[in-house]
Amino acid sequence: MKKTLIYCLILLTTGILLRQCKPIDLTADYKDVTVSYGILNIKDNVHYFKIYRGYITDGNANVAAGEWNNIYYPVDSIEVYFDEYENGHLLRSAKLDTTTVVPKDEGYFPNPKQLLYYSDWQLDPERVYRLRIVRHTSGDEIYAETVMVGNFSIRRPMVSWNMCSENPYKIIFYSAENAAMYDLYLTFYYIEVDNATGVIEHKQISRRINGDYIRATTGTEVAFTGFTPETFFTTIIQGIETNNRVTRYIDSVAGQPYRCMRLTAWAADKNYLTYREVSNPGSSIVQNRPEYTNFISDNETAYGLLASRNYAYADLAFDDVSGHNEDTLVKSPSTRRLNFDYYRNSPEFPNGPAQ
DSSP: OHHHHHHHHHHHHHHHHHHHHOOOTTTSSSOOOOOEEEEEEEOOOEEEEEEEEEEEEEOOOHTTOOOHHHHOOOOOEEEEEEEEETTEEEEEEOOOEEESSOOOOOSOOOOOOOOEEEEEOOOOOOSEEEEEEEEETOOEEEEEEEEOOOOOEEESSOOOTTTTOSSSEEEEEEETTTTTTEEEEEEEEEEEEEETTTEEEEEEEEEESSSSSSOSSSSSSSEEEOOOOTTTHHHHHHHOOOOOTTTEEOOOGGGOOTTEEEEEEEEEEEHHHHHHHHOOSSSSSHHHHHHHOOOGGGGGGGEEEEEEEEEEEEEEETTTTTTTHHHHHOTTTTTGGOOEEEEEEEETTTTTOOH
């Protein structure tokens, strides 16, 4: 999960850098431009921040982006601080250290090693957090701050889910404090058993089930009616390849029999929503869009985003009473080729496979 998050941060930061390409005076002096990105979550034990610097090259900019010294500040040229506020009063402050333990996927930027600043604070949902960067060469200080998205929970569904239904299903979850938008993801967990060796492999596929983001409401609950459960099987057909060398079974999430699905609601704050709305392609033929950053700096020398998010989830079971979900998975002409068998025959079924 951390690896995926860091990869997303790099993609978003790359977008910021690319959109800054404007006609420039090649004879002008170099300007120290900082790009930083971080998303805080009160559920995380470690919080990572990506900090880049602008660079000038006579060659290919994409090739130059792969040079470590081009995009990262020397660690002694900046100081990075993480501050906690309550009602405008500073409660604590810490100078952040760096780490390279989180690998980065291949791309334009240096990999697999990358430079991250981090904090291991336990965050408080009632407080405001600020990231400050002090640049020694100029003496400038840039900063961004964010409120925290609070904890929330899913109200419906909670136990099981009839995925054979052709009617839209109303998903309901409680509002999260400071949330401006939500996304919903449905994850299906299954195992593959090698027919020759008996080796078991745990797998999963996931899909976002809302098309556009779900905007926060002023009430205590948020409802989404845009998902038809039977499309779940389309996701399985499209996401799992035919393999006659294995037999598949539904998995049990956290050791809970028949609970093989997880519905996750992600909530993000207003900073992230604004960034997303400004950054995504618009529907107009006029594509001149404002640049969004919540970093404060002199002479517009800092870009990026500091935001917060949170999540809630419910682990859901296939209906083991009526068996309709599992019957469809095992016997339906559209999914039969995927070689799913009944969970009761799985080597991981409680007390062993049925005899």
